[in-house]
Amino acid sequence: MRPRVGFLGTGWIGRHRMEALIAAGAVEAAAFVEPDDDAASATQAAAPGATRMPDVDTLLEAELDGLVIATPSAMHAPQAIAALERGMAVFCQKPLARNAEETGAVIEAARHADRLLAVDFSYRFTRAVEAIAPIVRSGELGHLFGAELVFHNAYGPDKAWFRNRALSGGGCVIDLGIHLVDLLLWMFDFPEVRTVESHLFAHGERLAPSPDAVEDYATVTLRLAGGAFARLDCSWNHHAGCDADIRFAVFGTEGSVAVENVGGSFYDFAAYRRTGTQARTLVDPLDDWGGRAAVAWAHRLARDRSFDRRCEEALAVAEVVDRIYRGE
Ligand SMILES: NC(=O)c1ccc[n+]([C@@H]2O[C@H](COP(=O)([O-])OP(=O)(O)OC[C@H]3O[C@@H](n4cnc5c(N)ncnc54)[C@H](O)[C@@H]3O)[C@@H](O)[C@H]2O)c1
Structure with missing residues (x-):
């Protein structure tokens, strides 16, 4: 069964990942939220079967297996946690959050919900x-x-x-x-x-x-x-x-x-x-590597929606990024 997936934020990278997932036949693109009308029109053209929803809360009420998040970075953590708490798997753009503390909170939410969480470290897939x-x-x-x-x-x-x-x-x-x-x-x-x-x-x-x-x-x-x-x-x-x-x-x-x-x-x-x-x-x-991490997440989701410990690697990365900012 192809997972029914929603998309939050379909600007540049969100639409690219959506198109890659559709082209791979890896998901059913069921719904999306995109406040910008031009971006929303382009999204609708790429995914005619997907319903445009007015806001995140409405999207979270939908019967979805997973959510692909590509909003501005500060929104990733609260949106990912809200989706995980509703039992949805999440594929999130990097950075998963703005710092290690927020990153850890998202990973804890995934562990607690026992849901798949992955981050788009896309260069690993070149x-x-x-x-x-x-x-x-x-x-x-x-x-x-x-x-x-x-x-x-x-x-x-x-x-x-x-x-x-x-x-x-x-x-x-x-x-x-x-x-x-x-x-x-x-x-x-x-x-x-x-x-x-x-x-x-x-x-x-x-x-x-x-x-x-x-x-x-x-x-x-x-x-x-x-x-x-x-x-x-x-x-x-x-x-x-x-x-x-x-x-x-x-x-x-x-x-x-x-x-x-x-x-x-x-x-x-x-x-x-x-x-x-x-x-x-x-x-x-x-x-053509850009969508591979997203497709790998969707294939894993189709088999098994449970927590995958590899998302903890995003915390190790975030801790180093925090130290770079602290200069230590
Ligand atoms: N993995 C990668 O290699 C890679 C590459 C580029 C960008 N990114 C990441 O992707 C994210 C998005 O970057 P982008 O360049 O596509 O930015 P963008 O500004 O083009 O896209 C963000 C979209 O989110 C929409 N948005 C804003 N608020 C929203 C909300 N509340 N709900 C739903 N949608 C909302 C905006 O209208 C916009 O279309 C960033 O976190 C960025 O770091 C990752």
Whole structure:
């Protein structure tokens, strides 16, 4: 049986994920809430069978198996908790919440309701990342001592709410850096993060720890248990010389692996296994990956709607993001 699913927020990413779920035949798109009329018309065109509902409370009254949340980030936690308490499974955009405390509350609600909760850490599902992750975990790179994580976006977000900390939870770190933190912890099997040293900037000016302003540049060093150091740089409106500069490399004594965006693209990623001066290409960059995390959630929901402990990984990620903001 295809799960009957509702959609909360069908702006840019919410509509993309809805279309991917429909194209995969993974859900019945039953209902949606989208206050913006233009976005709602586009949603209705993409999902003619879905009923547009006036507000979240009405949607929560509907007989739904699951809810896909892609509203402004501050709404994620209260909306996810309300849905879980009504017995719906939830697939939520990253960040699951604005900080670790809120993230923990959502996970507790899922555990208490015994319902499936997943977060859209979409880059895990690129073929490029899927190609390097087993190599990192296999031990063939020898002793892992370094990682280089980069996500520069030459544009920055085009919606005002992203630049309001109360609505977004922060700037480029919680928007882009969070994917890099997730990939690092996930590939290294969620090690203890011993130290975090971070420097946040807005318009070139250094921000104090726990800033009210939203950062548009961050440079961070993380020291992991086991001795590896990771350097993480991310930004909005960066002079990158192209649309985006996205890189994820892990260095070991016997070689390295890297994922890099191709030609400044936000969507196309190459993966390499490197030894000395040699680099072997691992995957074809043409890969339609954006909806895969959502489809994986829907397939799991069709089989089993119960709590999946893997959502606790979002808390480990949120704790590191909190430490980056505190500068410790
Ligand atoms: N996983 C990823 O890689 C990825 C990529 C992009 C964005 N995101 C996340 O997705 C979320 C949405 O980002 P976006 O770029 O699509 O933003 P957006 O502004 O385009 O979309 C948000 C939508 O929510 C609607 N909305 C506002 N209040 C609402 C409410 N109470 N109920 C229902 N809908 C409401 C808005 O009208 C808007 O259409 C953000 O949390 C962002 O961080 C994740």
